[in-house]
Structure formats: C-alpha cells, structure tokens
Amino acid sequence: MDWxxxxxxxxxxxTDYKVVQLKGTGVGEEYLDVLSTIIPQDILxxxxxxxxxxxxxxxxxxxxxxxxxxxxxxxKLGPVARNIIKMWYLSIWYxxxxxxxxxxxxxxxxxxxxQDVQFVVxxxxxxxxxxxxxxxxxxxxxxxxxxxxxxxxPTDKGSVISTAS
Amino acid sequence: xxxxxxxxxxxxxxxxxxAIMAEQLGAKGKRVLVLEAGSGTGDRFWSSGGANSxxxxxxxxxxxxxxxxxxxxxxxxxxxxxxxxxxxTDLEPITPNQPLTNGYFVxxxxxxxxxxxxxxxxxxxxxxxxxxxxxxxxxxxxxxEFGRGLDWPINYHDLEKWYQVAEKNIGVSxxxxxxxxxxxxxxxxxxxxxxxxxxxxxxxxxxxxxRHMAKGLQGMTVNFDGKTYPIxxxxxxxxxxxMPRGSYRPVGAVGDPDLGQRCAGNSxxxxxxxxxxxxxxxxxxxxxxxxxxVEIRTQCVAYDLEVDPVTNHISKVHYKQYSDxxxxxxxxxxxxxxxxxxxxxxxxxxxxxxxSGVGNSSDQVGxxxxxxxxxxxxxxxxxxxxxxxxxxxxxxxxxxxxxxFRKNRAAFRIEIGNWGWxxxxxxxxxxxxxxxxxxxxxxKQLKDTIASVYPRMxxxxxxxxxxxxxxxxxxxxxxxxxxxxxxRPVIDYDVSDYSRAGMAAAKxxxxxxxxxxxxxxYTEYNPSDPGYVTYQGQGYTYNGAGxxxxxxxxxxxxxxxxxxxxxxxxxxxxxxxxxxxxxxxxSTSNPTLTMAALTYWAADNVYxxxxxx
Numbered sequence: 001m002d003w004x005x006x007x008x009x010x011x012x013x014x015t016d017y018k019v020v021q022l023k024g025t026g027v028g029e030e031y032l033d034v035l036s037t038i039i040p041q042d043i044l045x046x047x048x049x050x051x052x053x054x055x056x057x058x059x060x061x062x063x064x065x066x067x068x069x070x071x072x073x074x075x076k077l078g079p080v081a082r083n084i085i086k087m088w089y090l091s092i093w094y095x096x097x098x099x100x101x102x103x104x105x106x107x108x109x110x111x112x113x114x115q116d117v118q119f120v121v122x123x124x125x126x127x128x129x130x131x132x133x134x135x136x137x138x139x140x141x142x143x144x145x146x147x148x149x150x151x152x153x154p155t156d157k158g159s160v161i162s163t164a165s
Numbered sequence: 166x167x168x169x170x171x172x173x174x175x176x177x178x179x180x181x182x183x184a185i186m187a188e189q190l191g192a193k194g195k196r197v198l199v200l201e202a203g204s205g206t207g208d209r210f211w212s213s214g215g216a217n218s219x220x221x222x223x224x225x226x227x228x229x230x231x232x233x234x235x236x237x238x239x240x241x242x243x244x245x246x247x248x249x250x251x252x253x254t255d256l257e258p259i260t261p262n263q264p265l266t267n268g269y270f271v272x273x274x275x276x277x278x279x280x281x282x283x284x285x286x287x288x289x290x291x292x293x294x295x296x297x298x299x300x301x302x303x304x305x306x307x308x309x310e311f312g313r314g315l316d317w318p319i320n321y322h323d324l325e326k327w328y329q330v331a332e333k334n335i336g337v338s339x340x341x342x343x344x345x346x347x348x349x350x351x352x353x354x355x356x357x358x359x360x361x362x363x364x365x366x367x368x369x370x371x372x373x374x375x376r377h378m379a380k381g382l383q384g385m386t387v388n389f390d391g392k393t394y395p396i397x398x399x400x401x402x403x404x405x406x407x408m409p410r411g412s413y414r415p416v417g418a419v420g421d422p423d424l425g426q427r428c429a430g431n432s433x434x435x436x437x438x439x440x441x442x443x444x445x446x447x448x449x450x451x452x453x454x455x456x457x458x459v460e461i462r463t464q465c466v467a468y469d470l471e472v473d474p475v476t477n478h479i480s481k482v483h484y485k486q487y488s489d490x491x492x493x494x495x496x497x498x499x500x501x502x503x504x505x506x507x508x509x510x511x512x513x514x515x516x517x518x519x520x521s522g523v524g525n526s527s528d529q530v531g532x533x534x535x536x537x538x539x540x541x542x543x544x545x546x547x548x549x550x551x552x553x554x555x556x557x558x559x560x561x562x563x564x565x566x567x568x569x570f571r572k573n574r575a576a577f578r579i580e581i582g583n584w585g586w587x588x589x590x591x592x593x594x595x596x597x598x599x600x601x602x603x604x605x606x607x608x609k610q611l612k613d614t615i616a617s618v619y620p621r622m623x624x625x626x627x628x629x630x631x632x633x634x635x636x637x638x639x640x641x642x643x644x645x646x647x648x649x650x651x652x653r654p655v656i657d658y659d660v661s662d663y664s665r666a667g668m669a670a671a672k673x674x675x676x677x678x679x680x681x682x683x684x685x686x687y688t689e690y691n692p693s694d695p696g697y698v699t700y701q702g703q704g705y706t707y708n709g710a711g712x713x714x715x716x717x718x719x720x721x722x723x724x725x726x727x728x729x730x731x732x733x734x735x736x737x738x739x740x741x742x743x744x745x746x747x748x749x750x751x752s753t754s755n756p757t758l759t760m761a762a763l764t765y766w767a768a769d770n771v772y773x774x775x776x777x778x
Contacts (some may be wrong), residue, residue: 014608017612066607082602084609085607086597090594120231120234131593134615136619136620137620138552140584141227141439144429144430144440145429145554146429147370147427151373151585152373154549154554
C-alpha cells in the first residue's frame with residue numbers, strides 16, 4: 001500500500017496546495033515518516049480510507065464540507081488531520097491533545113526516531129514550511145530573495161516567492 | 166608550573182569591544198591575549214571533518230537555529246553550562262521576596278531585567294540587529310540640560326572622530342546628510358557631522374513599509390508641554406553591508422569572504438545572519454589574528470583579578486580552562502599583562518570586579534544598570550505592506566529623541582519593525598496553530614486568511630530612555646554559582662516613573678499614528694506579562710532591548726564613577742574597562758556604535774600608556 005501517495009492527496013486537500021507543489025518541497029516523505037511513527041497504523045489507515053471514500057462519494061455538498069464532516073470534526077481523525085496541516089505549514093510536530101492521547105494514543109514500541117513531543121521536524125523542513133510562501137515572503141533565514149527586495153511593492157512578482165498555483 | 170605567560174595586554178572577552186582592542190593593539194605590534202569564556206567556531210564558516218573529528222563552523226549555528234523551537238535571540242548559540250547566558254524564555258513576573266532563579270540571572274526584582282547577551286566568541290554581535298545610531302550632543306549632558314541622570318566627562322565633539330573610525334571599521338551603511346537630522350524641525354535632535362564626511366556604504370534601502378509610513382505621516386506633528394514636535398520617518402544607519410562608496414570594500418563572512426558582501430534579505434539579522442552581511446565581531450577578531458600578535462583562547466573563563474599590593478596594578482588574571490562545555494572538569498591557570506582590559510560585557514565585567522574585589526572604591530561597580538525598556542504596539546495596516554521581509558528594521562522615527570520634555574519624562578526613539586508580529590506575537594510560527602486549532606480554518610480558507618492578513622502586520626518598538634539608578638544593580642552572592650563555581654549575576658531592577666511616563670507618551674504617539682494611518686490596533690498589555698507596569702492607572706509592557714548599559718560608569722570624579730574619561734579604572738593604573746558598562750547614561754540610541762567608538766579611543770589610550778610601562 002502506497003501511503004505516500006495517499007498522504008500527498010490528503011495533504012493537498014487539507015492545505016489547498018497542489019500535490020506537485022507539496023512534492024516539490026521534498027519533505028513529504030519525512031512528514032509521513034513522523035506521522036506513521038507517532039500515530040498508530042490503524043488510525044492512519046482509517047484516515048486515508050476515509051479520505052479515499054470522500055473522493056469517490058457522489059455528494060452535492062462541497063468537498064470542504066465533506067472533509068469537515070468526516071475528518072475534521074471526528075474525535076479520532078480530526079486532531080491527526082490538524083497536525084498534518086500544522087506540519088506542512090510550520091514544519092513542527094505538535095504533541096497530540098491530551099484527551100486524544102488518552103483515548104487513542106499508543107506508546108511507541110522500542111526507541112523510535114520520533115516521540116510525540118513538540119519538535120521541528122528538520123532543518124530542511126523549516127525551510128520548506130508553507131506558511132512563508134502563503135504570507136508572501138520567504139522562510140526567515142533561508143531562500144534569500146536578494147538585496148533591496150524588501151523595498152518593492154509586496155505584490156511585485158519576482159520580489160517575493162510566487163504563491164500562484 | 167612556575168612560569169606564567171606574560172603579554173603586553175590581556176583582554177577578557179572576545180566580543181566587539183575585546184575584538185576592537187585586540188585588533189588595534191595587535192596592529193601596532195603589541196602582544197595580546199584574549200580570553201573568551203564561551204566557545205567559538207575558529208575562523209571556519211563551514212563545519213569540517215568527519216563524525217569523530219568534526220569541527221564546527223559558523224554554519225553549525227544555522228543548524229541549531231533552524232531546528233530550535235523557540236527562535237529567541239540566543240537560539241543559534243548552544244547552551245554552555247560553563248559559560249551560561251541569560252535567555253528571554255527565563256523571564257517571569259517576580260514574586261516579592263522570592264528571587265527568580267530559573268535562568269542564569271538571579272532576579273530579585275521588583276521587576277525582571279529583560280535583556281540578554283551571548284557568551285560565545287563574537288559575543289552579542291552574533292545576534293544584534295546592527296543599528297548604528299550616534300548619540301545626540303545633548304545626550305552627553307542631560308544632568309546640566311534637564312536636571313536628570315548624569316553628565317558624561319566627555320562630549321559629542323570629543324567622540325566624533327572615534328564615531329567615524331567605528332563606522333568605517335564596523336562597516337555602516339547610511340547617508341550622513343540624513344543622519345545629521347538637519348531635515349528634522351527639532352533642533353534638539355540635530356547632530357553635527359564633519360563637513361564632507363560620509364559613511365563607508367550608502368544607506369540600506371528603506372522597506373516598502375517605511376516608505377508607506379513616511380508618506381502617510383508627512384507633516385504630522387505632536388504636542389508635548391505646549392511645544393510642537395515633528396514626526397519624521399528616517400532611514401536607520403546599519404552595520405550591514407550595502408553599496409560601497411568610493412574605494413571601500415565590504416567585509417564578507419569569516420571563513421568564506423565571498424558570502425555576505427551585500428545584505429541579501431534573509432530577514433533573520435536577529436538571531437543570526439546566515440551570510441554575515443551584518444557585522445559581527447568575528448570579523449574584527451579575524452583581522453586581529455592577521456596581525457600575528459594576537460592569541461585568542463576560547464573556553465577560558467576569567468574568575469579572579471589579582472592585585473599587586475605595592476603598585477596596585479592587576480598582576481595576574483586567573484582563569485578556568487575547560488575542554489568540554491558539558492563537563493565541569495577544568496584547570497586553573499593565570500596570565501600576566503602589562504595592561505589588563507575587561508571587555509566581557511557590562512554584567513560580566515561588574516561580576517568579575519566584584520568577585521575579585523577590585524576597582525570598587527567608589528562603590529559604583531555593578532550599579533546604574535540600564536536598558537531601553539522597549540514597549541511594542543502592533544496592528545494591521547489597511548493594505549499589504551509586505552511584512553516579514555528585509556532587515557529587522559530599516560527606518561525609525563528619531564524626531565522625538567530630544568527636547569525639553571526630558572525635564573519631565575523619558576525620551577524615546579521609535580523603531581519601525583519589518584517582521585510583522587514576530588516580536589509581539591511570535592508570528593507566524595506562534596500564531597498559525599491558533600488559526601487551525603481554534604479558528605478551525607483549513608485548505609483554501611486558511612491559505613487565503615494568511616495571505617490577506619499577514620502581509621499587513623506591522624509593529625512599532627519604542628526604545629524608552631532609562632536613567633542611571635544606583636539601586637538597579639548587579640551583585641554577587643556565594644549561594645548562586647554556575648557549574649564551574651563562578652558567580653551568577655544577581656540583579657535588582659525597577660523601572661522608574663520617569664521611564665513609565667515616557668512609555669505613556671509613546672503610547673499616545675502610537676495611538677495618534679494608528680488613527681492617522683487607519684491601522685487596526687491589536688496591542689495588548691497583560692498583567693501577567695513579565696514586564697507589565699502601570700502609570701497613572703494605565704498598564705504598559707516593556708521588553709528587553711538587549712542594551713545593557715551602566716555597571717562601571719565613567720565620570721570626572723573618582724568618588725562617583727568607576728573609570729575616568731580614558732576608560733581606565735580610578736583604582737588600578739593598568740586596568741582598563743571597555744564596553745557599554747562605561748556609559749553613564751543610555752539616552753535613545755542603541756549603544757553599540759557609541760561603545761565601539763569609545764573602545765577605539767580606549768585602545769589609543771592603552772597604546773599610549775604602554776609606552777611608559
């Protein structure tokens with residue numbers, strides 16, 4: 001089962017970035033690695049199944065509402081989906097909420113690479129955070145836009161990293 | 166060991182003032198030793214070696230920065246228990262009679278001292294913003310002029326030539342015909358520059374926000390005590406590489422000089438410029454070593470100055486040398502210097518003198534600790550101004566730095582911040598989770614919200630003057646020590662009504678500007694903020710500016726000051742103190758440029774003194 005592909009499609013729906021843009025960051029595999037280390041396999045599987053079934057559903061409701069109904073307001077899947085969004089935007093894994101951990105969390109076996117505590121996923125992940133292009137700039141400390149660019153009108157193309165999809 | 170290394174000059178501290186001293190004296194053939202308490206990265210930009218022989222370069226600080234959760238000013242510089250440093254995350258409100266001890270500082274209050282510094286080779290210039298303002302002529306004698314604070318034993322004209330030296334060697338980008346403030350209709354702030362003088366590089370381009378604000382505030386005035394003052398947006402002089410004038414060549418990164426020839430807009434001056442386009446003291450340390458007369462020993466913490474009872478000279482500097490920051494294993498060593506220079510930072514200089522019982526016949530060592538209590542106001546501009554781009558600040562409003570109101574309340578300089586709400590709210594990293602968890606946004610809505618709101622974020626910083634107060638002080642207490650057994654600074658600190666009145670006036674100016682520009686205000690001061698104070702029933706919050714001033718002030722009288730106008734200890738003929746600790750008042754300029762100018766002067770004094778030794 002190719003979870004990476006499912007992960008990109010779900011992430012695309014949650015972030016409104018195209019799959020090709022998400023793949024372009026080069027950190028999707030790392031995020032999935034974090035996710036599948038910390039979140040129990042059956043829950044992840046349920047999340048991906050759920051999104052797959054939404055895609056084929058023939059509903060008159062907008063897709064956004066279907067995602068809210070089936071995933072975001074679900075006690076088990078919602079917090080996982082929100083963590084996926086935060087990871088893409090901010091490159092940080094946030095500890096799962098207390099009540100979720102009590103109800104659904106399982107202690108990691110052995111000594112895995114990632115623990116369910118707050119951490120920056122990696123140096124490269126910080127640089128690839130979606131928030132920077134969403135706000136019309138570049139990650140602070142990386143992808144330097146060049147001398148004097150801060151003087152340009154913010155909508156000038158070329159002075160900022162384009163968000164055009 | 167029978168022999169003790171002997172040098173012409175022993176300098177404690179490898180920050181900017183120690184580096185300037187070492188470079189100036191080394192260049193004139195003096196044998197110089199610099200002792201640095203913290204670690205360093207040598208002259209390497211890139212890390213080298215394999216897993217077992219890895220030698221960290223400056224780039225290793227970037228790794229630490231990128232993966233740090235809290236991107237605070239000291240985030241890139243690893244925690245070193247043998248040379249601990251204060252962190253802004255240590256701050257909390259202080260309960261009366263219960264010192265705050267969770268960080269390096271022992272804070273006795275009543276208010277927390279909010280500023281920090283870096284204990285590593287290069288010092289706090291590793292994370293400074295680079296602002297290089299000169300002091301106003303009136304700032305040197307506010308006691309005479311306004312009946313407040315203290316007069317300096319020197320004046321602006323004494324220091325002017327040293328300002329020029331400092332501006333050249335730091336590499337400051339600015340235009341003299343703007344920085345003399347002659348365009349500002351407030352004679353109190355105007356600064357005389359020598360005819361024909363200009364900075365080594367042209368001014369750094371002002372941000373789109375600066376220009377938007379300058380346009381919106383054109384012609385605006387405010388009234389204080391019946392007098393009218395202008396509100397003028399002016400580009401800020403910066404120790405950051407821009408377009409060179411004439412034959413000047415910018416100094417690039419240490420270890421990879423092709424980098425950092427020009428600011429490239431990394432928007433990360435604090436906590437670390439990735440390419441060293443912003444000046445840091447590593448550049449001056451490298452120049453010092455090129456003289457072949459300067460040796461730098463890192464991981465050597467000076468802890469005692471021994472005094473010759475006959476001559477009153479400092480005869481030896483004792484230090485603890487460690488090889489692993491995480492182990493307290495160390496060896497005690499001593500060195501001699503014909504001249505000893507303390508350049509360890511305002512707090513550390515005071516601490517070392519108090520620990521050694523030297524230089525304190527005036528009882529002023531450690532006293533008169535000052536900062537710029539920095540009050541922020543923030544909001545959303547009606548249209549995108551391109552937040553989170555460029556150097557942290559490229560302009561300010563300096564037109565209220567001086568005036569008769571200083572008889573009644575503190576002056577302030579307004580800094581215009583280019584990084585949205587990163588300081589007041591931790592945006593975007595600290596604020597986006599709320600959009601997802603509480604505002605329940607995802608997908609297009611989330612993306613559109615960020616795109617429409619964040620580019621409109623802006624903040625002011627009001628750097629409010631603080632007067633010298635002997636009760637704001639650094640002391641030591643045998644009960645509080647670090648891992649090596651060295652003293653931790655114990656700090657008593659308060660913010661007087663004079664400064665609080667300045668904060669109130671600043672808030673008033675901010676409110677008027679917000680009205681004029683149609684800014685949607687989001688400023689909030691909470692009683693739970695560590696720096697929360699009240700004045701006439703209103704609450705305000707200050708933050709630390711990182712401008713630690715005072716602690717060994719210069720003066721004309723040995724009974725009321727620690728050093729004379731030559732920056733030599735009144736008590737010990739071969740002991741010089743340098744750094745912001747020498748400054749008797751802080752006024753409204755970020756202190757580094759003035760401190761650097763003073764240090765060039767002090768280096769000249771030391772050189773002349775050595776001729777007679």
